[in-house]
Amino acid sequence: MTETQPLPRLTLSRQIRDGLVRRIVSGELEPGERLVETRIAESYGTSQAPVREALRELEAIGMVETRPRRGTFVRHFIQQTLRESYVVRAALEEAATRLALPAGTLPADALRADVAAMREAAGRGDVGAVGTASVSFHRHIVDAGHNELLKHAWEALQIEARTSVTLLAVEPDLGDVADEHAELLDALLSSDLAKACQLTRDHQWHYADLPHDAHGRAR
Amino acid sequence: MTETQPLPRLTLSRQIRDGLVRRIVSGELEPGERLVETRIAESYGTSQAPVREALRELEAIGMVETRPRRGTFVRHFIQQTLRESYVVRAALEEAATRLALPAGTLPADALRADVAAMREAAGRGDVGAVGTASVSFHRHIVDAGHNELLKHAWEALQIEARTSVTLLAVEPDLGDVADEHAELLDALLSSDLAKACQLTRDHQWHYADLPHDAHGRAR
DNA sequence: ACTGGATCGATTATCGATAATTGATAACCT
DNA sequence: AGGTTATCAATTATCGATAATCGATCCAGT
Structure with a gap:
């Protein structure tokens, strides 16, 4: 399908990461909210893989918290x-x-x-x-x-x-x-x-x- | 094959991450060395996915450097x-x-x-x-x-x-x-x-x- | 021989599907 | 009833396969 951008200049995971940062900072994603990988993937029209990578990066910078097998949550x-x-x-x-x-x-x-x-x-x-x-x-x-x-x-x-x-x-x-x-x-x-x-x-x-x-x- | 550990207590990606940290610190993986995802995956008997996650974490803590589409390298x-x-x-x-x-x-x-x-x-x-x-x-x-x-x-x-x-x-x-x-x-x-x-x-x-x-x- | 471009092998980025795990709910025994 | 166990739906973790891209090599034209 003719997706959103014709130029995926950056990698998808990078775009998703930046998008999530913006959404978290703006308050669209509230503190404590659970970030379901499949749902996010769907919202960006991608598969789960790049979302997981993005979440890992967010965790590394302390914006979200991941508990193995439990899920990822927006930090306060x-x-x-x-x-x-x-x-x-x-x-x-x-x-x-x-x-x-x-x-x-x-x-x-x-x-x-x-x-x-x-x-x-x-x-x-x-x-x-x-x-x-x-x-x-x-x-x-x-x-x-x-x-x-x-x-x-x-x-x-x-x-x-x-x-x-x-x-x-x-x-x-x-x-x-x-x-x-x-x-x-x-x-x-x-x-x-x-x-x-x-x-x-x-x-x-x-x-x-x-x-x-x-x-x-x-x- | 009867793989290394029968108990994957932690997630695979975490195990791989810790293993890579150890190998880098010990010098087994030399500075500047390229870390090929498929090769690492093979060495751990896993697929590419958990390796990519592990590499992302290593990048986040500054132990490796990733250039999109180019590859991941051990930092000096x-x-x-x-x-x-x-x-x-x-x-x-x-x-x-x-x-x-x-x-x-x-x-x-x-x-x-x-x-x-x-x-x-x-x-x-x-x-x-x-x-x-x-x-x-x-x-x-x-x-x-x-x-x-x-x-x-x-x-x-x-x-x-x-x-x-x-x-x-x-x-x-x-x-x-x-x-x-x-x-x-x-x-x-x-x-x-x-x-x-x-x-x-x-x-x-x-x-x-x-x-x-x-x-x-x-x- | 020398430069610019096409081709090829290797590798990364992404996908879709599957296995495994969690938390919650419902059935069950004493 | 009280507490425990079996089951279910949802979700994460992982897999195997495919598409896209990079770097190097080889080749033609000058």
Whole structure:
């Protein structure tokens, strides 16, 4: 049959994985919900195999939990894992900073460009663009650490996906977000390692402490 | 044929995964080596499906690299990933310390027992037992952070497997290892957060800087 | 001989079907 | 009735087969 896309550029399992991430993050698939392989396969018009692979990857990044022979369930992600992820992010990004700053591998221009883009987006009130610029900023730092495993662990957190949720849930002042990044950038460019690490921690733990789930928490 | 185990207690894919981890860590499967799915399936007497799942999990923890449609390859684990893992470990364990210490959730007795076991093993010159005690010590700290995602990321590093390799490759003074842990424990028990974090970093980065591959590096 | 392209073998990605397991329900013995 | 066991439907884990794709080889035309 003439299926959905004529170009399966990526592998099916990758597409399914990304689709599931989106659906989980958006809340379409609720925490605790059981993910039945055959049903998902049907919904994507594929067989069970690529779905299983996708679920394995989701499990590896902690978005779902699989109990052998029992099934796969969406983890309680919004309430718990989301805020947890900030602590892990902070730890990894701080380590990357400790690696990159003394080594002088930080891409100053790219970081400046990210902050500028963030400022501009904040001025427009474009939440999505602020998030994109922020992710780019932090990814540049992680990359500059030149540590594949660190990079790997960071990417596994699915920062993009989580960021979009957070920004929508927290509704921070976009100008403040941009300012915080500018401050961190200053510390980085002046090679103030201690201050940069401190700011990285404070910045992220700040979000970790916020009641992301103001809407859903007290129910 | 009467196959290897009559009791497939765990799922096949899990068994295959663990087997591959062991074979990679032991060096039986060399860095850069291609892992052909059908060949592995044959060697385990299974079909391709559980092998693919196992490989996906290995990819998720960074032990192999998969390029779509190209194949799966053992990452350069000894020379690169191993030392990289110490930086990531340090970052995660420091974050766990920052969470656990102020919260007062550290299991003091268990930590003391780990250090005692380490001392005792060091006295016997039992490298394996020192490694086991060390892993237990650090896992207790990570657990005490009460952050599932952090825990998840830490476990994904396959600390056990890597530790065994490291201890054999580095051949550190076991007494020193025990002393370092004792010092860290002191800082933890006296709630000296800054010092504990510092020690955690120094301790692990120390290994990261060592030429693990004295045998193979300069080739 | 040298470059560009067609062909071939090997391997991965996916499929459809089957075996095995789980949790729930219903029948059963004391 | 109380608790235990047999049965059932749903679902996962695995299999064997097929289609799609990659990399290398071989060949023709210049």
